[in-house]
Amino acid sequence: xxxxxxxxxxxxxxxxxxxxxxxxxxxxxxxxxxxxxxxxxxxxxxxxxxxxxxxxxxxxxxxxxxxxxxxxxxxxxxxxxxxxxxxxxxxxxxxxxxxxxxxxxxxxxxxxxxxxxxxxxxxxxxxxxxxxxxxxxxxxxxxxxxxxxxxxxxxxxxxxxxxxxxxxxxxxxxxxxxxxxxxxxxxxxxxxxxxxxxxxxxxxxxxxxxxxxxxxxxxxxxxxxxxxxxxxxxxxxxxxxxxxx
Amino acid sequence: xxxxxxxxxxxxxxxxxxxxxxxxxxxxxxxxxxxxxxxxxxxxxxxxxxxxxxxxxxxxxxxxxxxxxxxxxxxxxxxxxxxxxxxxxxxxxxxxxxxxxxxxxxxxxxxxxxxxxxxxxxxxxxxxxxxxxxxxxxxxxxxxxxxxxxxxxxxxxxxxxxxxxxxxxxxxxxxxxxxxxxxxxxxxxxxxxxxxxxxxxxxxxxxxxxxxxxxxxxxxxxxxxxxxxxxxxxxxxxxxxxxxxxxxxxxxxxxxxxxxxxxxxxxxxxxxxxxxxxxxxxxxxxxxxxxxxxxxxxxxxxxxxxxxxxxxxxxxxxxx
Numbered sequence: 001x002x003x004x005x006x007x008x009x010x011x012x013x014x015x016x017x018x019x020x021x022x023x024x025x026x027x028x029x030x031x032x033x034x035x036x037x038x039x040x041x042x043x044x045x046x047x048x049x050x051x052x053x054x055x056x057x058x059x060x061x062x063x064x065x066x067x068x069x070x071x072x073x074x075x076x077x078x079x080x081x082x083x084x085x086x087x088x089x090x091x092x093x094x095x096x097x098x099x100x101x102x103x104x105x106x107x108x109x110x111x112x113x114x115x116x117x118x119x120x121x122x123x124x125x126x127x128x129x130x131x132x133x134x135x136x137x138x139x140x141x142x143x144x145x146x147x148x149x150x151x152x153x154x155x156x157x158x159x160x161x162x163x164x165x166x167x168x169x170x171x172x173x174x175x176x177x178x179x180x181x182x183x184x185x186x187x188x189x190x191x192x193x194x195x196x197x198x199x200x201x202x203x204x205x206x207x208x209x210x211x212x213x214x215x216x217x218x219x220x221x222x223x224x225x226x227x228x229x230x231x232x233x234x235x236x237x238x239x240x241x242x243x244x245x
Numbered sequence: 246x247x248x249x250x251x252x253x254x255x256x257x258x259x260x261x262x263x264x265x266x267x268x269x270x271x272x273x274x275x276x277x278x279x280x281x282x283x284x285x286x287x288x289x290x291x292x293x294x295x296x297x298x299x300x301x302x303x304x305x306x307x308x309x310x311x312x313x314x315x316x317x318x319x320x321x322x323x324x325x326x327x328x329x330x331x332x333x334x335x336x337x338x339x340x341x342x343x344x345x346x347x348x349x350x351x352x353x354x355x356x357x358x359x360x361x362x363x364x365x366x367x368x369x370x371x372x373x374x375x376x377x378x379x380x381x382x383x384x385x386x387x388x389x390x391x392x393x394x395x396x397x398x399x400x401x402x403x404x405x406x407x408x409x410x411x412x413x414x415x416x417x418x419x420x421x422x423x424x425x426x427x428x429x430x431x432x433x434x435x436x437x438x439x440x441x442x443x444x445x446x447x448x449x450x451x452x453x454x455x456x457x458x459x460x461x462x463x464x465x466x467x468x469x470x471x472x473x474x475x476x477x478x479x480x481x482x483x484x485x486x487x488x489x490x491x492x493x494x495x496x497x498x499x500x501x502x503x504x505x506x507x508x509x510x511x512x513x514x515x516x517x518x519x520x521x522x523x524x525x526x527x528x529x530x531x532x533x534x535x536x537x538x539x540x541x542x543x544x545x546x547x548x549x550x551x552x553x554x555x556x557x558x559x560x561x562x563x564x565x
Contacts, residue, residue: 051450053446053450073449073450074449074450074451074452074453074454074455075452075454077449077450077451077452077453078452082450083450085447089444089446089447090447091440091443091444091447092443092444093443094439094440094443098436098439101433101436102436102437102440102448102451103451105433105436105437106451106452106453109433112434112454112457112458112461115433115434115437116432116433116434118433120251120433123433159451163451163452
């Protein structure tokens with residue numbers, strides 16, 4: 001079966017720094033894949049290449065068997081690759097409703113001209129659904145940037161849900177969250193993997209070990225190891241590079 | 246909740262349009278003419294507001310779209326003896342085509358670069374009008390009234406010099422532009438335009454081709470500015486290159502900022518307030534620009550979101 005996502009010989013150079021170096025990265029459908037590694041290992045850069053925020057210096061990216069290397073970020077998002085930022089990036093100043101509506105209406109109408117004909121009722125039904133799923137139904141009309149940080153992250157999750165992605169990239173989703181909020185987030189991630197493939201960058205090892213079906217370890221722009229959680233946790237090379245024991 | 250908001254928006258805007266219509270029976274002749282002029286200039290500002298207020302692209306060359314409409318309509322009447330209706334449509338076409346072509350180049354830039362590119366293009370258009378002076382009669386200007394036939398409708402003639410015809414034609418143009426900009430602002434498209442202003446990269450990563458949305462906003466903006474320019478030429482009968490100068494690019498920016506960028510009613514409020522501020526103070530002192538400048542400073546300090554922006558923030562969050 002073709003993997004949802006596959007990169008071949010992917011590289012990104014920033015001046016003299018090789019941030020991502022000849023990476024072959026494949027994720028089968030429905031998997032939760034964790035990417036771990038020390039700071040500066042190239043995890044976020046790799047995700048930037050996959051989501052189209054950055055253009056690769058070399059290599060290829062294919063999504064559902066199609067080469068998307070030359071597609072721009074918005075085209076990839078439209079075909080189902082959704083990236084959530086490491087630092088929360090909601091639309092400040094707009095209400096929670098408006099934030100999720102932007103995701104919902106994009107899912108309901110692909111082209112600009114289809115947007116013109118869109119019925120607000122269909123959008124609002126979808127928004128209500130997504131906000132209810134993450135437990136934010138009570139703050140619909142509040143300004144998004146007035147929410148506490150944990151809720152802002154949940155709002156991002158609601159936006160991702162409303163987009164119905166095929167591949168969801170979560171960049172350090174638990175950063176800055178309280179333990180109870182982390183549990184909620186993990187539940188949401190697990191709940192959506194029936195239909196969605198998830199790639200998660202995470203430093204919080206208990207979360208990684210609990211969620212991931214498979215772990216990729218990166219160091220200095222390259223893939224150091226890849227395998228099931230138990231196997232990775234026992235790998236001495238990985239422990240030296242990352243776990244620090 | 247949503248449909249209630251839509252109803253409020255429709256009722257409010259229809260009430261404003263209705264109020265402006267009724268004012269023609271109440272106002273003395275002087276203010277009657279002023280209001281006609283304000284409505285046409287506010288239309289220009291509404292076009293500007295679509296691009297600047299909603300989409301967040303600050304242009305300093307919008308005079309070129311106003312002038313495109315003005316010359317598109319004016320030259321057709323002057324040389325080709327077009328009727329007012331056809332000339333008006335041609336004015337809009339001139340505005341929208343200029344915006345469509347210009348956008349393909351200018352929208353490759355953002356922020357300050359966009360500001361400078363629009364200013365350069367605006368100046369280039371202004372100088373082009375002067376360069377082809379033999380055709381455009383740019384430096385001294387020309388009047389269209391001598392060549393413009395009165396409109397005959399159902400056996401009744403409407404002369405454009407008649408103040409009532411002038412007022413109602415200006416009102417129609419204004420009402421059309423306000424309806425279009427309100428429909429856009431309150432629609433899913435308007436939401437995307439605002440999203441582009443707030444955070445363009447995030448909008449792109451939601452899967453929106455933000456270039457296309459910015460281009461659409463520029464085209465609508467150019468069309469409305471062109472309509473205002475055409476209406477100005479036809480109703481106030483003067484066409485001249487001075488309307489393509491940088492001053493007429495700065496005016497819509499000031500009117501929009503004063504009234505409230507990104508509010509549907511801001512351009513009308515801003516244009517009206519500024520018009521009467523100049524009108525009243527210039528009758529009182531020769532240093533009237535000093536007072537105008539002072540009030541703009543006060544506005545920036547205390548109402549950075551403009552008058553309607555402040556109203557929305559304080560009392561009516563539902564305003565589009």
